[in-house]
Amino acid sequence: MMDTPNTAALRRTPFHPLHLAAGAKMVAFAGWDMPIQYAPGILQEHLHTRAHAGLFDVSHMGQIEVSGPGACAWLESLTTADLVALPDGRQTYSLLPNTAGGLIDDLMIQRMGDTFHVVCNASRLADVLAQFDAHPPGNDCSWRLRDDRVLLALQGPDAEAVLQPYGDLTGMRFLDVREFNDGARVSRSGYTGEDGFEISLPAETGPAFAERLLEHPHVRWIGLGARDTLRLEAGMCLYGNDIDATTTPVSAAIGWAVAPARRAGGVRAGGFPGAAVILGEFAAPPARVRVGLLPEGRAPQRAGAAVVDADGRQIGVISSGNHSPTLGRPIAMAYIERAAKLAGTPLFIESRGQKVPAAPATMPFVPNRYRR
Secondary structure, three states: OOEOOOHHHOEOOOOHHHHHHOOOEEEEEOOEEEEEEOOOOHHHHHHHHHHOEEEEEOOOOEEEEEEOOOHHHHHHOOOOOOOOOOOOOEEEEEEEEOOOOOEEEEEEEEEEOOEEEEEEOHHHHHHHHHHHHHOOOOOOOEEEEOOOEEEEEEEOOOHHHHHHHHOOOOOOOOOEEEEOOOOOEEEOOOOOOOOEEEEEEEHHHHHHHHHHHHOOOOEEEOOHHHHHHHHHHOOOOOEOOOEOOOOOOOOOOOHHHOOHHHOOOOOOOOOOOOHHHHHHHHHOOOOEEEEEEEEOOOOOOOOOOEEEOOOOOEEEEEEEEEEEOOOOEEEEEEEEEHHHHHHOOOEEEEEOOEEEEEEEEOOOOOOOOOOO
């Protein structure tokens, strides 16, 4: 969600002058002045990423380095990941739960030997750091915020060809991580459902590197607006919309992020905050669940709209909704009563006094194109 504080108080990434030079419309987002779109507009930026390669400035996200022989055990004590089994040079999606089983944040964690690189949401950085402070590591590991680094995402079918001249990507598959000689660390990952890469590099070299990438005719800057429509088509959760401090992994349909080794009967079951609640929901599922919806008509159905049954009884709420540029129709994600999902209850969305029919949909709405 966008906010509107005094722009003078907003933080700026090192790419800010490049965004302005490219004609970006800037907005306040999580305390940062960020580009929501450029001259082509959200629709064209979205379609360009699907067809070629979009460059996203995601430097507002938190980058945290955890290192030392005890780093693995300490991070496991706070997250749902199986980091013991995570190979060197690989990345995993994980969750940082609170004591009630809700989510402080969702994370990407990379392993490079005894060093783990954690990426968290910009809006959640203070809460993530507070959780780390509340559970300090022992003498065998330490953590530090890497605000001396920036983060770019290069997404789309041309991403590999564009990035290959700057480092060897041969054989890299989805969630692989490599370090390059210039201090860059590259993971084959992203938030769009497309094949692509996320590139962490020193802040002082970031703008020049971005300018070199943008010299390629198939690369364009892409703003937060298209990033949101792309992640929605990919069925990915956005913190503050689809997950929050009250959302449990099973209800959010991301129970898969609780590694088998950390579940009941696993080799290191539990051991993280909220484990009793979270693991209990695998056996006794919660009353609500996140689902995909295809609303009828042309109008997008937005977050907060009520989902009702044929009698008008509210059985859920839209968490994310928008027009899908790829499908040319509205799509949405909602939390509804699990009993209604299991019973196949006809669903409707309350919109301007009308009940708009909405068919259940399997997510992702648009097939992912990760390089497995």
